[in-house]
Amino acid sequence: MPHLWSDTSRISDATVFKIKIRLRLQEWKFEAASARTAKQLPASATRNIEHKNARIAHSPLQKKCRDEVATLTGVLVEERQGHLRTTFREHNEITDLRAMATSAEPVLASSLYDLEDPAQKVPQEREGTKRQPRLKTSSKAIDKALNGGFDFGVVHCITGEDREDGQDLIRNLLAPHLLASEEATATVVDCTLAFDVRKLHKIIQTSLPLPEHALQTLGRLKIMKIFDYTGLTEAIAEVREHLEHKPAPRATISDSEDEEDLGAGEAKSVAVPSRELLIVTNLTHILAPMIRTSYVQGQAALTSLMRLFGHLAKTQDVCVMVFGDAHAKKVAEAETLSMFQSCLMRSGLGDGIGHLVDTHFYLHKLPRKKPEISGKEAPPKTHVLEMVQDRYGDRFGQWAAFEFDADGRMKDIS
Structure with a gap:
């Protein structure tokens, strides 16, 4: 079975943000539970809870989640940087083409008329219509x-x-x-x-x-x-x-x-x-x-x-x-x-x-x-x-x- 985050191309910024929120909520739950327990339990029990929280924070699952989030963040940053480099390169190429472009030379209308149909003749003005x-x-x-x-x-x-x-x-x-x-x-x-x-x-x-x-x-x-x-x-x-x-x-x-x-x-x-x-x-x-x-x-x-x-x-x-x-x-x-x-x-x-x-x-x-x-x-x-x-x-x-x-x-x- 493939890993949930093995295909990083489908991971978006919204997904990474959701993962961070979930980790943060889990940490807040641990802190809130520790605070409530510390008020009701003696000092020895409080130290045991803090020790358990520390072990959970340094557990392989939490570490794995942090590592994968860091990896995904790095991939997204690299993709954005690559896109910016491509856009900048295309902009430079367009600027170079504009600099090389020159104005078009004017073309006579008679030349365009001949190009349409070289065999056609220009209608001549009749004698009867010269002076209306x-x-x-x-x-x-x-x-x-x-x-x-x-x-x-x-x-x-x-x-x-x-x-x-x-x-x-x-x-x-x-x-x-x-x-x-x-x-x-x-x-x-x-x-x-x-x-x-x-x-x-x-x-x-x-x-x-x-x-x-x-x-x-x-x-x-x-x-x-x-x-x-x-x-x-x-x-x-x-x-x-x-x-x-x-x-x-x-x-x-x-x-x-x-x-x-x-x-x-x-x-x-x-x-x-x-x-x-x-x-x-x-x-x-x-x-x-x-x-x-x-x-x-x-x-x-x-x-x-x-x-x-x-x-x-x-x-x-x-x-x-x-x-x-x-x-x-x-x-x-x-x-x-x-x-x-x-x-x-x-x-x-x-x-x-x-x-x-x-x-x-x-x-x-x-x-x-x-x-x-x-x-x-x-x-x-x-x-x-x-x-x-x-x-x-x-x-x-x-x-x-x-x-x-x-x-x-x-x-x-x-």
Whole structure:
């Protein structure tokens, strides 16, 4: 039968501690018994008990227990010292490796691209996409300030003080877009149910050489009236589905050399992408109640909508125009985004709307003359479209002044 403590690898500190406690308790029992006996017995009997205790203390069993406890303690101490030496040696090795380590050399992205698949070719830019056309307006001043107009494939947000001014601007964006090409289409998501088609028809009618073609032009405009947030998301999904399944128009381009190769009467067809304009008349009218009820929930809904608009704009090359109202509370002059001191407006959708879109504009009014020059009467005001935030370009701070005539047509300030 193996000894109880023959396998020292299984003995822990707790076991050694228990053995010491048991030995100590046994010694205390002997001392207590000796003390009680010494009070009751004569001196001769007390000496006999002390002699017996001494013999027990020096008995082979007690000596064997002490020796084994000492052996176990020495083994544990040696194991701990060995573990500390191993840990210290590993720490020194890691320190040496860190000292030998050097920073990695930079690798060109083109090299990594070739390593992935050496046979693949880098897609070259097509001639038709080198200079993308932009959405022009009825104002040359605005087109000049925006380097040609509004970009396609991005999301624009226009915050205005007056909803009627925003409606006039929408009509002057739709008219030149629909008249620019016979393939151009547009969709208006009417959130306020206040879009006036008759005024748009009048603007288009005065711009065409044959006024009777105005209704044919309006046939490429789709108007979707919505009442709440759910209707807005359904409208966006419908527009996306329509664009994804829309066939690409093709235009015929004749080439004499190609006609000889293809045969008489045949011609080469080249795909001409059609431009789509999506306008949301007033997003504040839909989200303002949600933001007032729960600001966090309203901002989450706004962020989700802007992601949908951004994905639609980039995948389908759509120019997305989102209109919104200004907040009733003005901001301090030091906090305004406008370069004009008198423009203290802020977006009713929150201060973070500019970070969710690609470009952010303010549509406001400014006096044509200084008050001291115009006298006691209020000076006439003009409309100003100012870019206050631009994510990609360098058009921040660009602005243009214009006005609307009695028919709602946009005119530059002379």
